[in-house]
Amino acid sequence: MEKVKTGIIGCGMISEIYIKNTSSIYQNLEVVAVADIDIERAKARAEQFNISKAYLPEELLADDEVEMVINLTIPVAHAPVTLKALEAGKHVFVEKPLAIKREEGLKILEVAKEKGLYVGCAPDTFLGGGLQTCRKLIDDGWIGEPLGATAFMLGSGPEGFHPNPDFFYVEGGGPMFDMGPYYLTALVHLLGPIKRVTGSTKATYSERTIGSGPRKGQKVPVEIPTHISGVFDFESGAVGSIITSFDVWGSQLPRIEIYGTNGTLIVPDPNTFGGPIYIKRPGDPDWSSVPLTYGFTENSRGIGAADMANAIRTGGENRASGKLAFHVLDVMHAFQDSSEAGTHITITSGCERPEPLPMNQYRLFE
Structure with a gap:
């Protein structure tokens, strides 16, 4: 399976485990760029993991190599950054919650549907x-x-x-x-x-x-x-x-x-x-x-993003979906x-129970 080229926006504490897992566990993702409003923080994270591109967020969204964005910003920025990424034609996996307001969450789902893009959201535990x-x-x-x-x-x-x-x-x-x-x-x-x-x-x-x-x-x-x-x-x-x-x-x-x-x-x-x-x-x-x-019994942050990358390549449904996150x-x-x-x-939002993973498979998305 061709790897999904991924950019991470938000280089705080949680970004470390996401990047570590994409290189060691989830073989269908490749982090090709990182970004942060603090460019020095982005550069430090890029150097730590030997990633060639360290950007400000708007620069990452303009990079045509990036197919999917993992949005690890603070909660108040989840919806604005996710919407900008969707408008830029990127699939998005965002940390929880999907948005602060219901209206923002609905807008994310609407834009993704209009553009034929995937949205996923933590938690993926x-x-x-x-x-x-x-x-x-x-x-x-x-x-x-x-x-x-x-x-x-x-x-x-x-x-x-x-x-x-x-x-x-x-x-x-x-x-x-x-x-x-x-x-x-x-x-x-x-x-x-x-x-x-x-x-x-x-x-x-x-x-x-x-x-x-x-x-x-x-x-x-x-x-x-x-x-x-x-x-x-x-x-x-x-x-x-x-x-x-x-x-x-x-x-x-x-x-x-x-x-x-x-x-x-x-x-x-x-x-x-x-x-x-x-x-x-x-x-x-x-x-x-x-x-x-x-x-996946240890700290497997990013499994939802890897599952979404698999859906992007196969045309299936991602389990940690935007619809599930909006219901929550x-x-x-x-x-x-x-x-x-x-x-x-x-509650009128509704969603389907996510499909379970295949039993007794300990490495997925290769």
Whole structure:
């Protein structure tokens, strides 16, 4: 398969693992250029990985060699950069979330469809060995018919370790937009799309104190909810509940559990690619550990981009699709909409469950 020539816009921390994986794991991608609004940062990343082209973003978009852009900018820039890349005729895989506003997300899908281009979006952790094994267990009936799910992401906020946490506390930030995509994408992958949402939200503290780096001790104002509780109905009939919070100092709640008519499945952290997985069924004296039956169990960031590159070459559907990402964006907004309106919110976006990866294949996209 001919490699898809790829350019990366945004040379921050996460770009390192994306570039590393495209050269060592995913043989259908070739990063030929990197770009950043800080040209020196782009040059440093290019030198680190022996990439010949280091650009400003607009220069990369003008490069005809680049077929696909991986957009690793900050959340507020996701939609503007993705739209510019689509207008330039590039396929785009963007970090989560797809956009900040629903209107931006819809515009991305519309432009991509008009131009016949692919759009993909993180998180792609659901393509890792842990969540793929969970999908196989559910589809094969190991816990019977799924009837419910819980998801919890509880912490004290990123300002304790992040030197510049401001963007976590403005529109597009907060625990739901930062970590919610991992949990909701995993749940849609496992149980299908969501049709109704009810939520309650609050901002516990009006400001946060930076705990590390050169700005240690500075205050960051909080402009968005930092504790979100929700209940949601899947189209399948299962009922889910979720809490995401930056206001909690400690918790022993599970990450995700799936409840079925014939058992319970403990799902691994959806921000990872591996296990562990546990299952308990009627008559079992205790939980049983389930071995992983799929590859990509280490940090496999970029698997969604590689899957999209495969679809570009074969004409198929990419699994971590823009439509899936928009459905998750729609659901995330609905929790706040419900809290403000005091009513249920019907979700109209919809999507298909992504197709599972082939079982027992540990190297793909070669």
